[in-house]
Amino acid sequence: MKIDIILCGVGGMGALSSAAIISKAALEMGMYMKQAETHGMSQRGGDVQSHLRLSDEPIASDLIPEGQCDLILSVEPMEALRYVNFLNKKSGWIITDSNPFVNIPNYPDMAEVEKEINKIPNHIFHDFTKIAKEIGNPKGVNMVVLGAASKYLKIDIEKLEAAVRNNFAKKGEEIVDANIKALRAGREVADKQL
Amino acid sequence: MDKLLLLGDEAIAQAAIDAGLSGVFAYPGTPSTEITEYIQDSKQAKELGIRSTWSCNEKTAMESAIGMSYAGKRAMFCCKHVGMNVAADPFMNSAITGANGGLVYIAADDPSMHSSQDEQDSRQYADFALIPCLEPSNQQEAYDMVHYAFDMSEKYHTPVMIRVTTRLAHSRAGVVRRESVKTQNALTLPADKRQYILLPVNAKRHYKTLIAKQADLMCESENHGFNRLIEGTDKKLGIVACGLSYNYLMENFPGGKCPYSVLKVSQYPMPEKLLQKIYDESDELLVLEEGQPIYERLIKGLLKNNKAIHGRLDGTIQRDGELSPNSVAKAVGIEVEGGFEIPSVVAPRPPKLCDGCPHRDSYLALNEAMKDFGDSRVFSDIGCYTLGALPPFNAIYSTVDMGASITMAKGAAEADLKPTVAVIGDSTFTHSGMTGLLDCCVDNIPVTVLILDNDITAMTGSQRSSATGRIESICAGIGVEPAHIRVISPLAKNLEENVKIIKEEIAYKGVSVIIPRRDCIVWANKKRKMLKK
Numbered sequence: 001m002k003i004d005i006i007l008c009g010v011g012g013m014g015a016l017s018s019a020a021i022i023s024k025a026a027l028e029m030g031m032y033m034k035q036a037e038t039h040g041m042s043q044r045g046g047d048v049q050s051h052l053r054l055s056d057e058p059i060a061s062d063l064i065p066e067g068q069c070d071l072i073l074s075v076e077p078m079e080a081l082r083y084v085n086f087l088n089k090k091s092g093w094i095i096t097d098s099n100p101f102v103n104i105p106n107y108p109d110m111a112e113v114e115k116e117i118n119k120i121p122n123h124i125f126h127d128f129t130k131i132a133k134e135i136g137n138p139k140g141v142n143m144v145v146l147g148a149a150s151k152y153l154k155i156d157i158e159k160l161e162a163a164v165r166n167n168f169a170k171k172g173e174e175i176v177d178a179n180i181k182a183l184r185a186g187r188e189v190a191d192k193q194l
Numbered sequence: 195m196d197k198l199l200l201l202g203d204e205a206i207a208q209a210a211i212d213a214g215l216s217g218v219f220a221y222p223g224t225p226s227t228e229i230t231e232y233i234q235d236s237k238q239a240k241e242l243g244i245r246s247t248w249s250c251n252e253k254t255a256m257e258s259a260i261g262m263s264y265a266g267k268r269a270m271f272c273c274k275h276v277g278m279n280v281a282a283d284p285f286m287n288s289a290i291t292g293a294n295g296g297l298v299y300i301a302a303d304d305p306s307m308h309s310s311q312d313e314q315d316s317r318q319y320a321d322f323a324l325i326p327c328l329e330p331s332n333q334q335e336a337y338d339m340v341h342y343a344f345d346m347s348e349k350y351h352t353p354v355m356i357r358v359t360t361r362l363a364h365s366r367a368g369v370v371r372r373e374s375v376k377t378q379n380a381l382t383l384p385a386d387k388r389q390y391i392l393l394p395v396n397a398k399r400h401y402k403t404l405i406a407k408q409a410d411l412m413c414e415s416e417n418h419g420f421n422r423l424i425e426g427t428d429k430k431l432g433i434v435a436c437g438l439s440y441n442y443l444m445e446n447f448p449g450g451k452c453p454y455s456v457l458k459v460s461q462y463p464m465p466e467k468l469l470q471k472i473y474d475e476s477d478e479l480l481v482l483e484e485g486q487p488i489y490e491r492l493i494k495g496l497l498k499n500n501k502a503i504h505g506r507l508d509g510t511i512q513r514d515g516e517l518s519p520n521s522v523a524k525a526v527g528i529e530v531e532g533g534f535e536i537p538s539v540v541a542p543r544p545p546k547l548c549d550g551c552p553h554r555d556s557y558l559a560l561n562e563a564m565k566d567f568g569d570s571r572v573f574s575d576i577g578c579y580t581l582g583a584l585p586p587f588n589a590i591y592s593t594v595d596m597g598a599s600i601t602m603a604k605g606a607a608e609a610d611l612k613p614t615v616a617v618i619g620d621s622t623f624t625h626s627g628m629t630g631l632l633d634c635c636v637d638n639i640p641v642t643v644l645i646l647d648n649d650i651t652a653m654t655g656s657q658r659s660s661a662t663g664r665i666e667s668i669c670a671g672i673g674v675e676p677a678h679i680r681v682i683s684p685l686a687k688n689l690e691e692n693v694k695i696i697k698e699e700i701a702y703k704g705v706s707v708i709i710p711r712r713d714c715i716v717w718a719n720k721k722r723k724m725l726k727k
Binding site: 010011020023024027032033034035036037038044045046047059060061062063064065066067068069078079081082083084085086087088089092103104105106107108109112113116119120 | 197308361364365366367368438441442443444446518520531532533534536540541542543544546547548581585
């Protein structure tokens with residue numbers, strides 16, 4: 001088994017945390033993994049992305065080749081489109097939150113963005129932010145998106161939960177619980193509706 | 195042992211701890227910062243008493259590392275590629291003195307300039323100084339190489355460079371640690387008391403020793419280290435794959451079944467015998483280098499060879515920027531079916547100053563104070579505040595290197611551009627701004643310097659700033675008149691008063707310093723959370 005994922009969003013939205021969590025879970029399962037990410041200046045409200053590669057066999061490149069990405073997991077719709085050159089044309093999926101994060105003056109018309117996402121054959125364009133708000137964790141959109149994606153990742157949800165615990169342990173029990181709740185809520189919506 | 199999930203940077207740090215490190219010396223800089231941070235946060239490093247606080251710049255950091263090596267202990271220096279320029283003086287001369295305790299320099303290069311002002315290749319420095327250089331292709335190799343580098347440094351009494359690039363520095367993978375941790379070296383002074391006295395009489399002798407060492411270093415490269423020649427069946431092409439480029443090459447041949455001979459180079463000096471072998475056996479050569487085409491050029495030589503040598507110089511690979519699996523695929527003639535075309539609605543999203551950032555208020559005040567003088571008079575520096583060059587502020591007109599704001603403003607003022615203003619951060623000021631300010635005071639040049647004090651080195655993620663609590667006394671000590679060292683509070687409510695103060699100091703015909711002081715908003719939040727705990 002081999003899966004290549006691009007996680008993306010805007011600096012501060014938690015895309016890199018999601019990447020770290022999947023990595024930890026995958027390593028726990030004895031898989032080979034490589035995860036390349038953006039640090040530094042771009043984290044100040046710019047676009048951020050992480051290339052995450054999981055496999056049963058050793059992985060050569062830290063970067064995913066263009067046209068080979070299986071899944072783009074995004075917490076922001078326009079950001080999901082930024083990396084479609086990496087997406088596998090036949091089998092690649094986009095899973096993205098539907099709410100634009102507008103911090104630039106020339107953010108495109110949302111109808112145009114949605115139209116472009118609809119052109120990708122396999123996509124889930126969903127209001128995950130609403131779910132995060134409903135469970136009282138508006139900052140946990142990344143975890144809701146990750147929970148929804150877990151249905152398609154070949155990683156046990158228990159392993160992901162353990163990785164969430166491990167990742168946020170330093171920030172205290174309250175934050176850990178809130179993020180696990182968000183992860184479960186995302187999975188639930190994927191199981192029921194998507 | 196279990197695998198640890200580590201960034202390339204963290205693998206280097208953990209390896210150094212396990213290899214008996216006594217101290218790490220560094221100034222923060224992307225993509226090298228996480229090495230030192232990992233050691234600072236490591237419980238193991240604390241228990242072992244490894245020193246790890248930040249230095250005020252790369253030169254002071256490297257010199258301290260050289261001092262620790264002088265005392266017989268294992269020392270590591272880390273910087274981003276341009277930090278090598280700041281440390282170039284001690285760097286070059288430390289090759290002449292040689293090392294006592296193991297001395298390892300980590301240079302983290304940033305091809306494609308993700309977070310940098312150029313894409314210089316630090317392998318050039320290693321070659322320049324005649325010291326060995328290691329270039330890991332993955333995290334495990336990075337871990338293993340640090341051990342090897344310290345051993346080699348002590349065996350051959352030379353500093354050793356390890357060169358990584360952004361993709362490895364900031365990419366995670368599972369790493370297996372060594373079972374045992376090496377004990378730190380005891381304090382041992384150099385056997386030869388003249389080793390570190392670089393008077394010409396000694397330096398001439400040491401330089402001959404350094405040149406003589408090259409044969410041993412070449413022997414390590416050919417036979418004992420991290421280079422290997424993998425013979426292929428198709429002799430049409432031979433591929434020299436340096437560092438990370440080996441991964442991109444192998445990505446295109448599932449199961450590692452590359453039909454061509456591959457010389458995997460992860461250690462320099464370039465192994466000449468292995469290189470000669472692959473050259474002799476192949477019809478043509480392709481040289482893959484992450485960074486500048488240094489070895490492609492050397493292999494090509496100045497004159498035409500009999501055989502074609504492909505790489506960045508003949509356009510087989512793009513001349514600048516990082517390599518990728520796709521660019522390497524193209525270079526070896528493999529057709530790749532790409533993904534979708536990126537739709538034109540996707541707008542660039544450049545980084546920007548955070549909401550609530552004190553620099554925003556400083557720039558609003560500065561722009562208001564400068565509006566009657568016209569554009570192009572504000573020189574700036576390297577840090578978050580460099581983003582003041584972008585809309586909506588468009589407030590600064592230069593960012594060249596650490597500390598250059600003050601000295602460039604001085605030079606422009608001496609060319610009769612008046613008034614001129616310099617904008618520099620607190621940490622950058624103590625890194626390389628202080629000496630420039632001294633030049634201004636000695637020549638009494640009318641320059642107004644804004645030292646934006648946000649209490650932290652912000653751009654690289656909140657590292658301690660050497661400037662904290664010292665700026666006014668430093669400026670006064672350097673010779674700025676105390677009446678013209680003004681502290682302001684960059685808040686919207688103070689805009690009018692701040693504009694007035696900036697205007698007053700611009701009107702002053704000598705050196706003036708204005709210190710807009712308010713915590714970085716990211717740092718302020720971190721501090722609050724730390725206090726809560």
